[in-house]
Amino acid sequence: MPTAHPSGWAHADGALRGPHWLREPADPNALVAHLWSRTTTKSGGVLSVGGVPLPDLVREHGSPAYVLDEADFRARAVAFRDAFADFDVYYAGKAFLCTTVARWLADDGLSLDVCSGGELTVAERAGFPMARVGFHGNNKTLAELERAVELGVGRVIVDSFDEVERLAAVTTELGRTTGVMVRVTAGVEAHTHEYIATAHEDQKFGFSIASGDALEAVRRVHAAPGLRLLGLHSHIGSQIFDTSGFEVAARRVLALHAQVGTELGVAMPEMDLGGGFGIAYTTQDDPSEPEALAAGITAIVEHECRALGIARPRLSIEPGRAVVGPSMCTVYEVGTVKEVALDGGARRSYVSVDGGMSDNIRTALYDADYSATLASRASEAGPSLARVVGKHCEAGDIVVKDEFLPGDVRPGDLVAVPGTGAYCRSMASNYNHALRPPVIGVRDGKTFTVLRRETVADLLATDVGVQ
Structure with missing residues (x-):
């Protein structure tokens, strides 16, 4: 069976154009609903999110802009909370974090995972309950650890012997005790990009179970008077669509959990x-619903615990992308359209927009796939193979590698890209001195600013200059 095109369109005669997986769309005005937030609609060719037509949003707030659907974000967060009712659900703040989002999460009863002093500061500013905060990171500074202990974060996930020693010194100096989890590598490589697979041995995170370092780290944490050993932490990668990858990891981590109980007499x-739960960037992606993930992970852990003869520990998970990814899209204005000839006589349009790798680095960094749609009008033109590119001085400045857009896309049109909530604004940059776009929230037909657009004054504020 031929592979479907990312947008989900299929040409009646099945003719293939461009890359082998692309098919001409039957209707380039159609909306592939499951790629977008739940309140997104398209009528007369105009895309609306949260009851707000994107052309109206752009007139008010400018472009490019990230558009955050509050109802969708909160519904996805609550879906994970409810599906994993007997787990602790930590939202992975590195995907996207700001004061507004932290407050939503606090109100909706989730916990929060941070991995830097800056993210911890956002949580503090939002008034997030620190007992529900976990602090990640492979190289936390002394100042970061001191602040975490002072604030009373619920758990610090230690990642090296140096950090165990450093954190023990901090708790002794401050006269405090802090909960600690030991991050371990289980030797499982998730089916994902090399740079976002995090459980194989040859990478920077965690203590190896196979080498014995993980057990030694547990010993050291248990022996430190200011450190309260909570348990083990494992993360196998990102953009994972089912629970099969967790099976081997859970088996190895639970075996270590049992070994700690036997050798140290400690019931963590x-x-x-x-x-790492995945989302649909294209119709080739088939993510699982939270209920299926919860059932699968629970069954795996309970089976392994029975086999080992141990009680099931309190479990926690850390969804980030799966909550915020589909809840946000990015809207751009087209600046230029250029046709180029491809091998075999085919042609591709390069649709240049007013953003690019400064607001979405993932295509360049991870070879990520995205979809796109014309968002400001209907079109009677036939579909045309297009590449949506940015305005930066890099050949790799690509937002959407291959997509069929109407053949009459022109300067001034708006193009929207779904699934940009995770790691787009959080990894945004000022490359070429670009100004980072705003995050505009939408709710019940109204907009509100979550993060304002950067200004030239912001850009120059740190440029001290030499006279």
Whole structure:
């Protein structure tokens, strides 16, 4: 069976154009609903999110802009909370974090995972309950650890022997005790890009179970008077669509959990299996619903615990992308359209927009796939193979590698890209001195600013200059 095109369109005669997986669309005005947030609609060719037509949003707030659907974000967060009702659900703040989002999460009863002093500061500013905060990172500074202990974060996930020693010194100096989880590598490589697979041995995160370092780290944490050993933490990668990858990891981590109980006489109360749950960037992606993930992970852990003869620890997970990814899209204005000839006589349009790798680095960094749609009008033109590119001085400045857009896309049109909530604004940059776009929230037909657009004054504020 031929592979479907990312947009989900299929040409009646099945003719293939461009890359082997692309098919001409039957209707380039159609909306592939499952790629977008739940309130997104398209009528007369105009895309609306949260009841707000994107042309109206752009007139008010400018472009490019990230558009955050509050109802969708909160519904997805609550869906994970409810599906994993007997787990602790930590939202992975690195995907996208700001004061507004932290407050939503606090109100909706989720916990929060941060991995830098800056993210911890956002949580503090939002008034997030620190007992529900976990602090990740492979190289936390002394100042970051001091602040985490002072604030009373619920757990610090230690990642090296240096950090165990450093954190023990901090708790002694401050006269405090802090909960600690030991991050371990289980030797499982998730089916994902090399740079976002995090459980194989040859990478920077965690203590190896196979080498014995993980057990030694547990010993050291248990022996430190200011450190309260909570359990083990494992994360196998990102953009994972089912629970099969968790099976081997859980088996190895639970075996270590049992070994700690036998050798040290310590019954660790918790275990964190990480996150990495995938979303649909294209119709080739088939993510699982939270209920299926919860059932699968629970069954795996309970089976292994029975086999080992141990009680099931309190489990936690860390969804980030799966919550915020589909809840946000990015809207751009087209600046230029250029046709180029391809091998075999085919042609491709290069649709240049007013953003690019400064607001979405993932295509260049991870070879990520995205979809796109014309968002400001209907078109009677036939579909044309297009590449949506940015305005930066890089040949790799690509937003959407291959997509069929109407053949009459022209300067001034709006193009929207779904699934940009995770790692787009959080990894945005000022490359070429670009100004980072705003995040505009939408709710019940109204807009509100979550993060304002950067200004030239912001850009120059740190440029001290030499006279």
